Amino acid sequence: MAEKKDCYAIVTKRFQLRTAHVCWLKETQRIYNEILHFYYMLFLEKTELHGLGNQKLMRELECLSIVGRDKKPVEYPLPWKGVPLYFRRAAINTALAAGKSYLSREGQEQPTAAFSAGVTLYKGTYRELTSHSIEIKVYDGERWRWIRCRLSGNTIPEGARCLSPRLVFGERQVELHVPVQKNVPDGRTLKERMGNGMKICSVQFTNRDAIAVCCVVDGPGCLRAVRFLKGGKNYAHRCRKVLEKINISKKAVGEKRGKNDNKRYWRKLKQISNDEAHQISRQIIDFCVETGAGVILLPKYSKEFTKYVMAAVGNWSPLHLNYQIRSQLKYKAWQAGILILESEVHDIDRYCALCGGIVRKQGELFVCENGHRGNRRVNAAWNLGKRTAQSLSKHML
Ligand SMILES: [Zn+2]
Structure with missing residues (x-):
């Protein structure tokens, strides 16, 4: 008998998100995209890093921009203070994907001047996710704070494993996209x-x-x-x-x-x-x-x-x-x-x-x-x- 293997497919569940603080969400998106752009440009400039894998790249970019425990000054300090660690890392990963995609395109167009990406929420920037609500860490223009948002329009299956949700900003409404792992019935080779x-x-x-x-x-x-x-x-x-x-x-x-x-x-x-x-x-x-x-x-x-x-x-x-x-x-x-x-x-x-x-x-x-x-x-x-x-x-x- 063939051994049973764990196999998954990822299905994205879309929710409408409601909150009294849409402006804070927008502010959060704005700072996310500015950080994303900062790391995108830094990545493109540092040609010697281009061959590295994503984990090493992340570490190198952080060494260049974030003051560590030794308090030594860094070459390219990140211009925003107090950005939560995992908020920054989500932005860096999006920046790396955008940077690599730019490098892989042949025609020499200009690098992207400004981004308007959705915000990916890593652990530490969201909590208490259910089919009806989520708590998100947002930037209100001065400081970071938790807000609770209502969700509707979909369900997360019981016991399902959720991956990092993403805030997606439409013209009229904000959506939350939640990738959910689903078991695949037959994973044999x-x-x-x-x-x-x-x-x-x-x-x-x-x-x-x-x-x-x-x-x-x-x-x-x-x-x-x-x-x-x-x-x-x-x-x-x-x-x-x-x-x-x-x-x-x-x-x-x-x-x-x-x-x-x-x-x-x-x-x-x-x-x-x-x-x-x-x-x-x-x-x-x-x-x-x-x-x-x-x-x-x-x-x-x-x-x-x-x-x-x-x-x-x-x-x-x-x-x-x-x-x-x-x-x-x-x-x-x-x-x-x-x-x-x-x-x-x-x-x-x-x-x-x-x-x-x-x-x-x-x-x-x-x-x-x-x-x-x-x-x-x-x-x-x-x-x-x-x-x-x-x-x-x-x-x-
Ligand atoms: Zn014949």
Whole structure:
């Protein structure tokens, strides 16, 4: 029997936060972002520190800015006194993430001039967190004090472990986002799964009505279940409608205006594609749960495929949705205890998955030299699943 391992997924619970002291919260956010900016600039300046891991970096930055027990003056004193230790550390960690992200971008844009990040609350800066209230240490402009805030709109499951909550400032309201650790039902490794006759759900993405074609293949490579996840035509139609509106408005006003033209329409397009990707990824997971597939196998596209095929189908096509579906599958699968594999596609549509004979395409159908016929996407997904199952079992013997 495989040993049971502790596996978690992190789920963010969002709450509306109410308090009579919103101005103190805003003041707290302001000082948080100033400290964040201070450490961001210090990090960017100290190029010799860039290769260090986050813990060491934190220590080095504190040595440069915080007077220690020895009372020796420091090179870059932090201009604010009395900032709680863990408040400062939360700001430093956000600064490091922002600094590293700046360094990783290639085009030489200017460093960020001012931040307006939400405030991450480390231990010591919040307490008594329940589904209905939290106490937060805030800066009132002169000193640090505790206030109690009411929470609504969500619940923290009993016994759940909460990670550092974050204050998020919207236009009209303040939210508290609480990451909660959730147990994952199946944390076994791939090896353990395949050993137990686990099934693979092999997926093909298409640019037609079936956005995803899913085939469940078992260990010996037999096809056990097929499902077409449809909606591509409708999706393409909805996107086209919005794109037409954008075109009309471009013609009406000319193209000279700024990037903000048609913002509303672009947002609408994004929302349509997000919703569609959510639905399809959810349906893939549901199909795996129904059929007992513990592994989702996705095709890995070659550079040529990405360059030519993706460019030809355009950004708002059913096939292009595969990128969003993949990224949403990542966390949904993890929560359902399903692993995701990606496998390179070679010739999976040239041979018949049943007999290995050479295949002739006829539109969406195929006929093999031995007379087998069927949907060519199913054939391709089946081949991909079969080959992966075989090469996995070979490597694991
Ligand atoms: Zn055949």
